[in-house]
Amino acid sequence: MRRRTVLRRLALAGTGIGLATGATHGHPTPTGDGTAEPAAADTPTGGDPLGVLEMETVYEVVTSPDGHTAYVATGDGVALVDLVTPTSPRLIGRQTGLLAESDDGPIQRVQDLAVSGSRLLAAGPAHPADGAHGVVVFDVSDRQEPTRIAGLELDTRIHNGHFDGRYAYLTANNRDGNPLLVVDTETEQEVGEWSLLDAGDAWHDVPTSLWPLHDVWVQDDRAYLAYWDGGTWIVDVSDPTDISLVAKVRGRDPETLAAIEDPGTERSEPPGNDHFVTVDEGASLLGVGGESWDLGDDDSGGPSGIELYDISDPADAELLSTLDPPPTSDPSPGGILTTAHNFELTADRCYSAWYNGGVRVHDLTDPTAPELAFEWRDTESTSFWTAQRAAGCFVAGSTNASQGTEVQPGLYTFPDPQIRTPTPEGSGTDDAADGTSLGVGGPGFGVGSAVAAVGLAAWRARRRRD
DSSP: OOHHHHHHHHHHHHHTOOOSTTOEEEOOOOOOOSOOOOHHHHSOBSSOOSEEEEOSOOOOEEEOTTSSEEEEEOBSEEEEEEOSSTTSOEEEEEEEOTTTTSTTOSOSOBOEEEEETTEEEEEEOSSSOSSOOEEEEEEOSSTTSOEEEEEEEOSSOOSOEEEOSSEEEEEOTTSTTOOEEEEETTTTEEEEEEOGGGTOGGGGGSOGGGOOOOEEEEETTEEEEEOBTTOEEEEEOSSTTSOEEEEEEEOOOHHHHHTOSOHHHHTTSSSOOEEEEEEOTTSOEEEEEEOOOOOSSSSOOOOOOEEEEEOSSGGGOEEEEEEOOOOOSOOSTTSOOOOOOOEEEETTEEEEEOBTTOEEEEEOSSTTSOEEEEEEBOTTTOOEEEEEEETTEEEEEEOSSSSSSOOOOEEEEEOOOOEEEEOOTTSOOOSSTTSEEEEOOSSOGGGHHHHHHHHHHHHHHHHHHO
16 A cells, blocks of 8 residues: 555544444545645545445445435445435445355356346446356345345356346347347346347457447437447337347447557547446436546547537437546556546436546536536545435445555545526526526435426527527
């Protein structure tokens, strides 16, 4: 452990953040470590965290529909965390030994989770590992006693997946064509596949290392697929046994990719590297996050940011804006990572995680001109994997899985910033002279969708008038 990391942790301990695994603390004040490094790149910025629950391992974090529970992928399983009091996140319990009945033993590396209502999907392993490969579904309606209701072994690693309560949509990059694999968790059977090979034979000529299926998001019978340098695609999954192409949003053509002489460098630097995709509540705003680095000395590499697209017409997607990554003094794979990782689009906001670059919240009331509403980073002791809205706060998981600075894994809670949203015409309200009102994260967690609909609808109305 490096001396600066020790100093940082001692400084944080003095403000109320302790180091005992499972301990929680509230309202820490970020402090420096006496160095003269630029504040923009290497010291805490923005508002304070509300609380921290330190853990041994943290990967993906998802939240329950009511925002009161966080589910944390811990490699060996899942941890359930109580968020009812955001200043004191509390460990409820853990589920480990997933698929322990397998002849190969339990799943060894669970990195991804997905939640739908009262059901939680855990999948893995994400990378080569001993043990079983597959998925497990829990009924978490009683979060004190989750119940396993389904489990299926598969012949592929699963880096990421999505879940609609019945069907699991999984990345199956061990298989020919790096397909989207659909599993019916009620019958515990595979029911469908789709890959870029179904989009055209020319993809046979492209090294598959350039177009792994890195992530998938499913909403309203459509799956949004992040195919790395192969781009972002939308497919119709209304019938999971007969998946069909809707549109290609972005990405280079297979002929261009087939001509690349150095796939190793190409898949690590922009353009491309479509890493994570998601849509807002109305599935009309699409976010595509890139994950990239700089491998050379010509400053041609990353980090990448998050691009926002209007997909009201999927066949004619329009790039609206880009959320640029936080600054870094070393963008190499072993340096200070500030490239985009996972994020959420909801309630006219983007909650985003940037590894050592910290967490950010952007106001997307006008998605052509996003405004930074909140940011916080502590390069020395955090590396954030994801950010998710919760009730009265937003949460972010700091992971020790990435290269770069050494970190203490943990689940952080942050204040949900106030964001100005348009007042509906004719509503009779007059909260602000510019026709806006304050949208505030808090106990009214379910109000966010309605607020978001008003915000984006107002933006589109103004755009049509212009």
